[in-house]
Amino acid sequence: MKQNTDTKDFVWTVASAEKYYGLKRWGGGHFSVDEDGFMLVHPSGDQRSIRIHDIVTEAIGKGLKPPLTIRIQDLLRTRVVELNELFTQAIQNEDYQGSYRGVFPIKVNQLREVIEEIRDAGKAYHFGLECGSKPELMIALAMHKDPESLIICNGYKDNEFIKLALQGRRLGKEIFLVVEQLSEVPRIIQISKKLGVRPLIGFRVKLSTAGEGKWASSSGEDAKFGLTSPEIIDASRRLKRAGLDDCLQLIHFHIGSQVPNIQTIKKATVEATRFFCELKKMGFPMRLLDVGGGLGIDYDGSRSNYESSMNYTMREYARDVVYNIKSVCADAGVAVPDIVTESGRSIVAPHSILVTQVCDRISKTSVSPKLASKKKRNPILVELEAILLNQHGSSPLERFHDAQQKKEETNNLFSLGYLNLTEKAEADATYWKICKELSDLGKQANYTPEELESLPQMMAEQYVCNFSVFQSLIDHWACDQLFPIAPLHRLNESPDVDATLVDITCDSEGKVSEFTDVEDVRKTIRLHPLDAKQPYYLGVFLVGAYQDIMGDLHNLFGRVDEVHVFLEDDEEDGFYIEDSIKGFTVNDVLGFTQYDGHILTRQLKKQIDRATKADIIKPREGTRMLDEYAELLRGHTYLVT
Numbered sequence: 001m002k003q004n005t006d007t008k009d010f011v012w013t014v015a016s017a018e019k020y021y022g023l024k025r026w027g028g029g030h031f032s033v034d035e036d037g038f039m040l041v042h043p044s045g046d047q048r049s050i051r052i053h054d055i056v057t058e059a060i061g062k063g064l065k066p067p068l069t070i071r072i073q074d075l076l077r078t079r080v081v082e083l084n085e086l087f088t089q090a091i092q093n094e095d096y097q098g099s100y101r102g103v104f105p106i107k108v109n110q111l112r113e114v115i116e117e118i119r120d121a122g123k124a125y126h127f128g129l130e131c132g133s134k135p136e137l138m139i140a141l142a143m144h145k146d147p148e149s150l151i152i153c154n155g156y157k158d159n160e161f162i163k164l165a166l167q168g169r170r171l172g173k174e175i176f177l178v179v180e181q182l183s184e185v186p187r188i189i190q191i192s193k194k195l196g197v198r199p200l201i202g203f204r205v206k207l208s209t210a211g212e213g214k215w216a217s218s219s220g221e222d223a224k225f226g227l228t229s230p231e232i233i234d235a236s237r238r239l240k241r242a243g244l245d246d247c248l249q250l251i252h253f254h255i256g257s258q259v260p261n262i263q264t265i266k267k268a269t270v271e272a273t274r275f276f277c278e279l280k281k282m283g284f285p286m287r288l289l290d291v292g293g294g295l296g297i298d299y300d301g302s303r304s305n306y307e308s309s310m311n312y313t314m315r316e317y318a319r320d321v322v323y324n325i326k327s328v329c330a331d332a333g334v335a336v337p338d339i340v341t342e343s344g345r346s347i348v349a350p351h352s353i354l355v356t357q358v359c360d361r362i363s364k365t366s367v368s369p370k371l372a373s374k375k376k377r378n379p380i381l382v383e384l385e386a387i388l389l390n391q392h393g394s395s396p397l398e399r400f401h402d403a404q405q406k407k408e409e410t411n412n413l414f415s416l417g418y419l420n421l422t423e424k425a426e427a428d429a430t431y432w433k434i435c436k437e438l439s440d441l442g443k444q445a446n447y448t449p450e451e452l453e454s455l456p457q458m459m460a461e462q463y464v465c466n467f468s469v470f471q472s473l474i475d476h477w478a479c480d481q482l483f484p485i486a487p488l489h490r491l492n493e494s495p496d497v498d499a500t501l502v503d504i505t506c507d508s509e510g511k512v513s514e515f516t517d518v519e520d521v522r523k524t525i526r527l528h529p530l531d532a533k534q535p536y537y538l539g540v541f542l543v544g545a546y547q548d549i550m551g552d553l554h555n556l557f558g559r560v561d562e563v564h565v566f567l568e569d570d571e572e573d574g575f576y577i578e579d580s581i582k583g584f585t586v587n588d589v590l591g592f593t594q595y596d597g598h599i600l601t602r603q604l605k606k607q608i609d610r611a612t613k614a615d616i617i618k619p620r621e622g623t624r625m626l627d628e629y630a631e632l633l634r635g636h637t638y639l640v641t
């Protein structure tokens with residue numbers, strides 16, 4: 001939304017901040033700004049709120065440091081309850097004769113406290129777990145307590161995986177082996193015979209409905225998962241022959257994560273329900289339809305089918321799934337199934353906030369060199385100054401063209417040795433001043449010629465943020481996924497600096513130069529000028545899904561510090577930090593690359609001893625150097641500011 005904040009009589013208020021940063025659009029009622037300009041989180045979607053800045057302050061008091069992951073545990077609960085309630089409502093409204101039996105896919109956020117919170121919040125609804133690997137199944141088996149909730153096993157399975165799942169059956173758990181590939185069928189048959197355990201079996205179907213969005217390749221006929229229709233016929237015959245036909249009870253599909261368009265979901269649901277009905281008519285006791293994940297998050301708040309958005313709500317999703325299953329079953333004259341969903345992203349993304357401190361800025365106009373004395377001045381400098389002062393009364397576009405030409409000339413003159421460094425500095429600085437002025441003029445104008453459109457981006461400041469994109473926002477780097485970003489405080493002050501963000505890795509890809517916007521993608525974000533007297537904190541929101549575990553050790557930064565926050569009605573500020581988890585120390589990350597802190601220290605000590613013997617350093621200096629090295633091994637990998 002174009003909000004012209006550059007006109008003279010515009011007064012910036014906290015409402016302007018809520019609008020500019022899109023809080024009401026992507027926040028789902030969980031974020032707002034208080035009158036002092038602090039960002040608030042409303043964990044339960046009601047009046048109760050926590051100042052996020054207060055959480056940061058308290059975390060620092062506990063010895064933690066940004067970058068910091070904040071988990072709002074009550075927000076996580078709220079999402080679990082919301083999903084379950086909306087399905088319950090949709091089932092009631094449609095007079096649907098089956099029930100809802102959702103599961104949480106562990107791969108979306110495996111952290112124990114996250115899984116525990118989801119399990120506890122979902123207890124009343126018999127909300128279960130989904131796993132896609134042996135380690136995840138091991139988590140599920142131990143964490144799962146409610147015999148009325150499901151465990152769904154997807155993913156490629158070796159014999160150990162199958163055996164482990166069947167052991168779970170022995171404990172009375174309703175645990176489904178969902179067949180991803182044909183070769184699993186004979187192994188499931190054989191292992192269940194050997195153990196004397198009857199398996200519960202589902203088929204994942206390779207739908208012809210292709211997904212849409214960034215993760216579309218999870219479905220369609222070329223997907224790496226699922227059974228084609230001939231394979232389904234073959235697999236079902238094999239089960240029949242083995243006397244396990246009563247074990248096939250579930251149909252599963254998953255069309256990929258973050259499906260932006262509800263039409264895709266409807267089509268896939270209809271197609272999968274047809275499979276369900278056909279198998280039921282073939283005599284299998286089908287009773288569950290698992291519609292997988294894909295329920296999106298509206299990261300940019302545009303409510304569109306753009307890939308970082310979704311053109312539907314959770315309520316609409318629930319209603320459409322229920323309605324379409326019901327009508328396909330009605331047409332086929334088949335009793336409706338219980339409905340399973342495996343929504344991960346939608347449940348966990350909102351609860352987690354990444355806080356980073358802006359620790360420096362890179363600006364083309366931060367220093368203005370002294371001008372060379374008039375007499376000896378190279379004529380080209382005089383010409384550039386004339387453009388800056390607009391002595392010819394030219395249009396912005398003309399000035400830009402002239403300045404570009406002069407800039408190119410100065411580059412050539414410098415390379416050929418006709419311009420010295422001081423003169424080049426003056427030329428560059430003047431050129432950037434011209435660009436800055438043209439960029440500012442453009443913001444006030446109603447119309448900006450195309451060539452000038454990139455100026456704000458070119459002249460934007462780069463705010464250096466203490467974090468690693470590769471650790472904490474991997475999807476932004478890997479697949480251009482956008483996350484909403486906003487300052488945690490000073491939101492009552494007008495943000496007058498156009499900026500992009502760069503991280504502290506030594507990688508030019510470690511940056512954020514695309515930002516969410518309702519209408520388009522922003523190339524810069526407006527932030528506040530840095531203030532030497534107080535740290536400036538930015539929040540990156542909706543980062544609770546996938547980012548934590550997929551992040552990597554680029555530059556050996558590793559995991560960040562983390563706090564788990566709960567609402568507390570008795571506390572003055574309304575919250576308490578239950579757990580705090582330290583991020584990786586230098587020692588930790590060195591261990592991942594086969595170093596050992598003790599050995600490194602010993603190796604350094606030898607060199608120090610040698611230098612002491614040779615009288616290059618004093619023994620006391622040597623000891624101190626070694627102590628400091630050992631201290632750093634125990635310390636943070638990120639910048640300590």
Ligand SMILES: *Cc1c(COP(=O)(O)O)cnc(C)c1O
Pocket residue numbers: 105107108132154254256257258292293294295342343344345346545
């Ligand atoms: C990843 C995955 C999910 C979770 O998808 P979301 O879009 O995050 O809800 C669900 N089911 C399967 C089979 C998956 O692979």
